[in-house]
Amino acid sequence: VPVTRRALLVGMGAGGLDQVTVEGVAGLRSCTAVVVPDKGEGADADTDDLVRLRAALLERHAPEAVLVTVPDPPRDRSPHTGTSYRDAVDAWHEARARAFRTAIEQAVPDGGTVGFLVWGDPAFYDSTIRVLDRILATGADLVYDVVPGVGAISVLAARHRVVLNTVGSSVTVTTGRRLLTDVAGGADNLVVMLDGGLTCAELDGAAWDIWWGADLGTPDEALVAGRLVDVLPEIEAARAAVRTARGWVMDTYLLRRVGRSSQNG
Amino acid sequence: VPVTRRALLVGMGAGGLDQVTVEGVAGLRSCTAVVVPDKGEGADADTDDLVRLRAALLERHAPEAVLVTVPDPPRDRSPHTGTSYRDAVDAWHEARARAFRTAIEQAVPDGGTVGFLVWGDPAFYDSTIRVLDRILATGADLVYDVVPGVGAISVLAARHRVVLNTVGSSVTVTTGRRLLTDVAGGADNLVVMLDGGLTCAELDGAAWDIWWGADLGTPDEALVAGRLVDVLPEIEAARAAVRTARGWVMDTYLLRRVGRSSQNG
Numbered sequence: 001v002p003v004t005r006r007a008l009l010v011g012m013g014a015g016g017l018d019q020v021t022v023e024g025v026a027g028l029r030s031c032t033a034v035v036v037p038d039k040g041e042g043a044d045a046d047t048d049d050l051v052r053l054r055a056a057l058l059e060r061h062a063p064e065a066v067l068v069t070v071p072d073p074p075r076d077r078s079p080h081t082g083t084s085y086r087d088a089v090d091a092w093h094e095a096r097a098r099a100f101r102t103a104i105e106q107a108v109p110d111g112g113t114v115g116f117l118v119w120g121d122p123a124f125y126d127s128t129i130r131v132l133d134r135i136l137a138t139g140a141d142l143v144y145d146v147v148p149g150v151g152a153i154s155v156l157a158a159r160h161r162v163v164l165n166t167v168g169s170s171v172t173v174t175t176g177r178r179l180l181t182d183v184a185g186g187a188d189n190l191v192v193m194l195d196g197g198l199t200c201a202e203l204d205g206a207a208w209d210i211w212w213g214a215d216l217g218t219p220d221e222a223l224v225a226g227r228l229v230d231v232l233p234e235i236e237a238a239r240a241a242v243r244t245a246r247g248w249v250m251d252t253y254l255l256r257r258v259g260r261s262s263q264n265g
Numbered sequence: 266v267p268v269t270r271r272a273l274l275v276g277m278g279a280g281g282l283d284q285v286t287v288e289g290v291a292g293l294r295s296c297t298a299v300v301v302p303d304k305g306e307g308a309d310a311d312t313d314d315l316v317r318l319r320a321a322l323l324e325r326h327a328p329e330a331v332l333v334t335v336p337d338p339p340r341d342r343s344p345h346t347g348t349s350y351r352d353a354v355d356a357w358h359e360a361r362a363r364a365f366r367t368a369i370e371q372a373v374p375d376g377g378t379v380g381f382l383v384w385g386d387p388a389f390y391d392s393t394i395r396v397l398d399r400i401l402a403t404g405a406d407l408v409y410d411v412v413p414g415v416g417a418i419s420v421l422a423a424r425h426r427v428v429l430n431t432v433g434s435s436v437t438v439t440t441g442r443r444l445l446t447d448v449a450g451g452a453d454n455l456v457v458m459l460d461g462g463l464t465c466a467e468l469d470g471a472a473w474d475i476w477w478g479a480d481l482g483t484p485d486e487a488l489v490a491g492r493l494v495d496v497l498p499e500i501e502a503a504r505a506a507v508r509t510a511r512g513w514v515m516d517t518y519l520l521r522r523v524g525r526s527s528q529n530g
Contacts (some may be wrong), residue, residue: 123422148419157388158411170439
């Protein structure tokens, strides 16, 4: 069976236009078209920002690739837990796979390469790999490769000049949704992503140090570090200011229980 | 107090010469000199490889920066546990800080920028940030910034085209030394680095899936994935072959307990 199209998932970094890798740039330049999901009218400010950032990155590094926006299927964001949460995510992935497959077939000729610009690194909390696997499962004549990128976790650590592990110990990468469960299970050195509600405020603030960042890589990037109980008001104020300035706020933070063996990692 | 020197810690990626970011290249081009630790005569093959890789990366992307090799202090690698392990690491960091400070002061003029090429991403299991913090603690007239890079974890995930988290769940990033402790504590989705002895062989092979890689980014890179009990012999053989071909072997792998909610992340 001849393979007629190739997809390239390129991690674009989470810190501006130049955080893409040199191999990522070369990959994008090999693409006829780059597919970008677009929520269209009524999209959130963060989605608009990510579409603009992808367009600017292509203009800067691979101006000959055609940017193809694909209307993104609506996602059920009503409160869910457990199985029903996974079902909602599953339905959204399935709809996205159908939309992407159609877009790929229309945008790229037989033998062509289509790109996907993934914010941060495709390895963490991104659905593009799962969506491509679904497209393959439908029998599409497609292969794909992943070009890794710099994730938000790495940008957070770089900005704070901190090592995420302590000497000889582990790091739990988790979400706001799971944070309290992971802490109850004994995790004491955690990186939290996708926390829409500053869940760390529910922990004992005297027992944790935090290295917090919001809207990393944007001009409105905010950073705060210190003992949680001392800096939580500052974080809340910075978070509100970023939301006002940027129209959206996305937090990433490292939490470490006080008394771990090493201050800086 | 005028700041006389600036250091830039650049994550060089873990997948060849072009996995450095565009901003990393710009940073290296701003450096007068780049310091590379060198174990000298009798060094391990992996150390030699990393020195060669840094030299080749500079030659390719920042040929005007002078590569300065610094004899690396010997490290006590006899078996240690707990406090004495940390003491050994601590002594090595201290000696390295003294050597680096001297090298910086000799290699870079007042007002100059000195680079450090960190394999992978400075955020995970690398000592360069800690060593720079020690140099600052001695009162050196120095500031430093970190340019994040693509870590081995991200390269592993990209090669296997896998998402490290399962939907809505966490990832434990750990070491071979801590793996069994973390699993006993309930971790069921782990990325293991720095495992010199394939510790996963001690787990119940029928209960875990593994996505394994060795010497990622080198021409001898090896990848194996499957149910641990089924693929362990293949991993052991691939590991031995890589060691023979390359002279060293460094494993990175994802372990996921069978029955997690999603096959691919």
